[in-house]
Every structure is written in structure tokens, then in C-alpha cells.
Amino acid sequence: MTPERYRRLLDTLDRRQPDLTVIMEGVHKPHNIAAVVRTCDAVGILDVHAVLPENRARVAAGTAMGSQRWINLHKHNDGVAAIDQVRTQGMQVLAAHFSDTALPYREVDFTKPTALLLGTERFGVSEAAGAAVDGHVIVPMMGMVASFNVSVAAAIILSEACEQRRAAGFYDRPRLAPETYRHTLFRWAHPKLAGYCDRYGLPYPELNDNGEVRHATRFNAELAAAKARQEAAS
Numbered sequence: 001m002t003p004e005r006y007r008r009l010l011d012t013l014d015r016r017q018p019d020l021t022v023i024m025e026g027v028h029k030p031h032n033i034a035a036v037v038r039t040c041d042a043v044g045i046l047d048v049h050a051v052l053p054e055n056r057a058r059v060a061a062g063t064a065m066g067s068q069r070w071i072n073l074h075k076h077n078d079g080v081a082a083i084d085q086v087r088t089q090g091m092q093v094l095a096a097h098f099s100d101t102a103l104p105y106r107e108v109d110f111t112k113p114t115a116l117l118l119g120t121e122r123f124g125v126s127e128a129a130g131a132a133v134d135g136h137v138i139v140p141m142m143g144m145v146a147s148f149n150v151s152v153a154a155a156i157i158l159s160e161a162c163e164q165r166r167a168a169g170f171y172d173r174p175r176l177a178p179e180t181y182r183h184t185l186f187r188w189a190h191p192k193l194a195g196y197c198d199r200y201g202l203p204y205p206e207l208n209d210n211g212e213v214r215h216a217t218r219f220n221a222e223l224a225a226a227k228a229r230q231e232a233a234s
């Protein structure tokens with residue numbers, strides 16, 4: 001862990017937005033999923049919600065999603081369940097969806113806690129999810145085609161959300177809860193050690209100012225003991 005690398009992790013975490021997220025309902029093409037997740041990282045989103053289709057694309061889509069280690073993935077069985085979960089966090093849920101009540105994306109206040117719902121590549125959001133959200137947003141079109149690719153639409157709308165939040169100072173100070181910040185920092189800085197902790201039921205250790213485990217000798221002993229206990233029990 002170089003000082004420059006650790007500083008970059010801290011700076012990135014300082015800009016993460018706990019009240020901005022995306023729900024992908026049935027988006028199944030791996031390249032679209034990967035593109036949406038990349039955009040989420042770029043605008044400071046930490047958590048992404050996904051309703052993956054129950055078909056052979058599910059594994060491929062999940063792999064594309066998991067390739068982005070800077071984003072937390074939350075899987076759901078259906079779009080309404082995902083909407084209900086983000087609503088418990090006080091978020092408005094807006095669907096990228098054509099309707100008589102849809103607003104152009106620049107007329108939406110994205111400084112409010114917001115979840116953006118994206119539908120499938122071919123059919124858009126489901127009827128149930130479209131009815132369950134708080135509103136619909138569109139990207140106005142000036143040509144013959146009816147809509148943007150789902151990942152392009154996500155990038156356009158989320159860029160507007162990012163700009164509104166930047167102007168409001170949302171990126172100027174850390175906004176994550178302290179425990180979420182500490183937990184995420186350890187996973188980012190030491191993914192292999194985090195995997196061991198998860199496997200053997202150990203809490204993540206504290207890091208020093210250089211991003212290294214503060215009491216490394218003690219932690220290594222605790223890890224070895226936990227591994228031995230699990231192997232003895234199996």
C-alpha cells in the first residue's frame with residue numbers, strides 16, 4: 001500500500017454519496033451492467049441494487065456486476081422489493097420511463113435522496129415497478145430513435161445528479177456513516193484480508209495512518225486461530 005494509493009482511497013470514500021443509488025430491474029447484458037456500474041463509481045455511488053432475470057444471463061450479468069469492487073451490490077427478486085428497500089432509507093424513487101407525467105431529467109432535484117430505476121434493454125421498467133415509483137424522468141430526444149441505450153441514459157441522468165450535488169457541496173465532505181466508512185475502507189485497502197475475516201467470522205481490524213493493519217502481529221494470530229477452529233470443526 002503506497003501513500004498515494006491510500007490517499008486516493010480516502011479521497012474517493014470522502015466523495016461517496018449514501019443517498020444516491022441505482023436500481024437495475026432486469027438489465028441483463030453484461031456490457032450494459034458493467035457500464036452502469038462504472039458510471040455509478042464515477043459519480044460517487046456506493047450501493048447499487050439489481051433485479052437480475054431468472055435465465056442463463058443471470059450468471060453472466062452477476063459476473064459483470066461483481067467485476068467492480070468499488071460498488072456494493074444488493075440483489076432483489078423483483079423491482080417492487082428493491083423500491084421498498086430504498087424507500088426505507090428515505091429515498092425518492094424515479095424511473096427512467098416514458099409516460100405522460102415524465103419530467104425532463106434536468107428539471108428533477110437530485111440533491112434529494114434519490115434512487116434511479118432502470119428497466120430492461122428492450123421493454124423498460126415493469127408495469128408494477130413503474131406504478132410503484134414516485135415519478136418518471138426522461139432524456140429528451142431530438143432524432144428519429146425513441147430512446148438511448150440503458151447505460152447511456154444512466155450516464156446522462158447520473159451526470160446531472162452529480163453536477164447538482166457538486167454545486168450544492170455534497171462532495172466537499174465525507175457523508176458516509178463512520179462505521180460504513182471504516183468497513184468499506186478496509187475492504188478496499190485489503191480485499192484479501194477482508195475475505196479472510198468474512199470467512200472466519202473476524203471483525204475487520206483497525207488501520208494506521210498509512211493504511212496498514214495497526215496491530216498486525218495480533219491480527220495474524222487471531223486469524224490463524226480462527227482458521228484452526230473452523231478446520232477443526234469441519
